[in-house]
Amino acid sequence: DTGVSQDPRHKITKRGQNVTFRCDPISEHNRLYWYRQTLGQGPEFLTYFQNEAQLEKSRLLSDRFSAERPKGSFSTLEIQRTEQGDSAMYLCASSKRGGTSGLYNEQFFGPGTRLTVL
Amino acid sequence: KQEVTQIPAALSVPEGENLVLNCSFTDSAIYNLQWFRQDPGKGLTSLLLIQSSQREQTSGRLNASLDKSSGRSTLYIAASQPGDSATYLCAVSPGSEKLVFGKGTKLTVNP
Numbered sequence: 529d530t531g532v533s534q535d536p537r538h539k540i541t542k543r544g545q546n547v548t549f550r551c552d553p554i555s556e557h558n559r560l561y562w563y564r565q566t567l568g569q570g571p572e573f574l575t576y577f578q579n580e581a582q583l584e585k586s587r588l589l590s591d592r593f594s595a596e597r598p599k600g601s602f603s604t605l606e607i608q609r610t611e612q613g614d615s616a617m618y619l620c621a622s623s624k625r626g627g628t629s630g631l632y633n634e635q636f637f638g639p640g641t642r643l644t645v646l
Numbered sequence: 647k648q649e650v651t652q653i654p655a656a657l658s659v660p661e662g663e664n665l666v667l668n669c670s671f672t673d674s675a676i677y678n679l680q681w682f683r684q685d686p687g688k689g690l691t692s693l694l695l696i697q698s699s700q701r702e703q704t705s706g707r708l709n710a711s712l713d714k715s716s717g718r719s720t721l722y723i724a725a726s727q728p729g730d731s732a733t734y735l736c737a738v739s740p741g742s743e744k745l746v747f748g749k750g751t752k753l754t755v756n757p
Binding site: 532534561563568569570571572573576583584586619621633634635636637638639640642 | 650678680682687688689690691692695697735737743744745746747748749750
């Protein structure tokens, strides 16, 4: 297994169009996270799944955004009616419960999908 | 609300120098702290994870420390190399879920 993968790596779209991104986590990881990163900033949390259940959504995730993780494997993030402010790097990460603490420890990130909205 | 600050925002050093990157967080109730490296236009590479019960972690030329009571962590890089040039991000986990990130320190190591 080579880590978290994301597709596409780059997406250019026109304002108003819908886009969908895919993330494949590390195979034994049952938690999957989405973050958004704009230029010069650190990543900001959007949402996360434990298996197929979406457990938390940030207020950054407007009603134009929807994420799914059918069957608890890969996840998709869809943005409807894109706006120029949606231009950013969308990062996916995964983790698993580990050690005696039972906490979800280290998060491993994919290469990201860079979205440009014209 | 947890906030993470990284100082300095940018740092330029000659090759071979030892250096320290700083990270501070406002709420000491964290589960862990993670340091990442990010190359331009790329994803994040995990460098070190420190659990809340730990004081430090080491990996090769990297050493990270954690002082929860003061809300601080440092990343020490020994004998820096040009290949260490990247942005270094600090992130804390308020629970065992999301990470809260700083804006990063952009490091340039000059040959």
